[in-house]
Amino acid sequence: MLNLGFDWSFLLNQFVRSDFLANKTVYQALQLNKFVLSLLHKLTMAQLRPLLVSNVGSQGQQQQMLANTSRIWAAREELLETDWQEAIAGIYPKALLFDDPWVEFLRQYPWLWLEMPEIWARMQRGDVRAFDADIDLSKYPSYYRQNFHHQTNGYLSDRSADLYDLQVETLFGGLAEPMRRRVLRPLKDALNSFPQTQTQSLKVLDAPCGTGSALAMLQTALPKVKFSGLDLSPNYLKKAGDRLREKFGTAPDLTQGAVENLPYADGEFHGITSIFFFHELPAPVRQQAIAEYFRVLKPQGTLVINDSIQAGDRPTLTPMMMGFPEMFHEPYYRNYLEDDLVERLAKAGFVNIRTEVHYFSKIWIAEKPLA
Numbered sequence: 001m002l003n004l005g006f007d008w009s010f011l012l013n014q015f016v017r018s019d020f021l022a023n024k025t026v027y028q029a030l031q032l033n034k035f036v037l038s039l040l041h042k043l044t045m046a047q048l049r050p051l052l053v054s055n056v057g058s059q060g061q062q063q064q065m066l067a068n069t070s071r072i073w074a075a076r077e078e079l080l081e082t083d084w085q086e087a088i089a090g091i092y093p094k095a096l097l098f099d100d101p102w103v104e105f106l107r108q109y110p111w112l113w114l115e116m117p118e119i120w121a122r123m124q125r126g127d128v129r130a131f132d133a134d135i136d137l138s139k140y141p142s143y144y145r146q147n148f149h150h151q152t153n154g155y156l157s158d159r160s161a162d163l164y165d166l167q168v169e170t171l172f173g174g175l176a177e178p179m180r181r182r183v184l185r186p187l188k189d190a191l192n193s194f195p196q197t198q199t200q201s202l203k204v205l206d207a208p209c210g211t212g213s214a215l216a217m218l219q220t221a222l223p224k225v226k227f228s229g230l231d232l233s234p235n236y237l238k239k240a241g242d243r244l245r246e247k248f249g250t251a252p253d254l255t256q257g258a259v260e261n262l263p264y265a266d267g268e269f270h271g272i273t274s275i276f277f278f279h280e281l282p283a284p285v286r287q288q289a290i291a292e293y294f295r296v297l298k299p300q301g302t303l304v305i306n307d308s309i310q311a312g313d314r315p316t317l318t319p320m321m322m323g324f325p326e327m328f329h330e331p332y333y334r335n336y337l338e339d340d341l342v343e344r345l346a347k348a349g350f351v352n353i354r355t356e357v358h359y360f361s362k363i364w365i366a367e368k369p370l371a
């Protein structure tokens with residue numbers, strides 16, 4: 001319908017990225033636009049849901065959110081300021097700030113609604129392990145065979161992969177990308193600890209890479225580095241490959257596999273990024289995943305984890321975070337909120353471990369020692 005012979009997506013991106021438009025006011029306006037759209041979506045959903053199903057939804061969480069509006073807004077402003085300042089400082093191209101796939105979002109938006117009645121019906125039944133009969137679940141660990149976020153077929157369908165980015169942006173009020181970008185500064189700093197290595201020989205793994213959002217951002221910011229991506233979902237990997245080929249003409253090495261059993265040699269990577277992942281793992285698998293990251297990193301290599309803030313990082317928001325898994329099926333989230341990842345990283349052998357908090361995301365930066 002939108003394709004009238006023009007590549008609208010390309011034209012729109014060129015227009016928004018032009019120097020004339022790529023200024024702070026336009027960036028803030030775009031972000032506000034995303035925030036308002038996602039708020040309208042959530043409000044419509046909250047109105048419609050009780051008409052179709054009962055016993056679904058969390059009034060409590062909404063009230064806590066309203067009670068904390070000013071704090072959340074202040075944290076949002078801080079995140080956007082950091083995002084803008086780091087772009088101005090040249091840590092990544094300013095163009096990244098204007099890189100939203102609006103046309104793709106528009107294309108997917110009706111599907112978000114078409115899926116909703118089925119999702120609500122599953123939520124009402126308490127059914128969190130519903131998969132189409134033709135999906136071979138035996139290949140996946142049992143903790144993974146669930147409808148995370150109540151997504152239809154969990155992570156195991158093309159439709160789920162198509163809707164994922166829009167769902168995440170809607171959930172975070174358009175701030176998923178600014179939060180993901182927080183890995184760029186520590187990663188770039190970390191790669192500087194290999195001054196003898198030519199940039200073309202630097203290797204970075206993004207695992208799990210999902211639909212490739214972070215790989216697209218990483219490759220834009222560090223065009224000469226060799227990236228690899230890994231994920232358990234073949235559908236998400238396919239989406240990542242399509243997206244990266246469309247954007248860069250070629251895709252990095254993308255492998256299906258589990259982070260807790262990485263199919264790479266010891267000491268293969270100079271850097272690793274892990275985004276929005278640990279809260280989806282049972283505690284023992286978190287430790288195994290960290291051990292594997294440690295194994296495949298080179299000595300002096302750095303792991304940058306980016307995931308949800310935890311209990312105590314923003315104390316007034318902790319009750320709201322505790323309520324989050326009620327609405328979005330996140331079976332390991334409450335345990336994650338209390339988990340000490342610094343201790344887990346140290347246990348695996350990592351040193352010089354630092355943390356940062358940006359809006360609803362938290363960063364752990366950890367180095368593998370020389371010996």
Ligand SMILES: C[S@@+](CC[C@H](N)C(=O)[O-])C[C@H]1O[C@@H](n2cnc3c(N)ncnc32)[C@H](O)[C@@H]1O
Pocket residue numbers: 144155180207208209210211213214230231232233236257258259260274275276277280
């Ligand atoms: C919330 S998504 C995050 C994806 C991506 N990092 C991002 O920034 O959007 C979680 C991803 O982890 C993948 N995943 C979950 N458990 C995994 C595991 N043990 N090994 C590899 N991938 C896994 C899922 O398939 C999904 O793509």
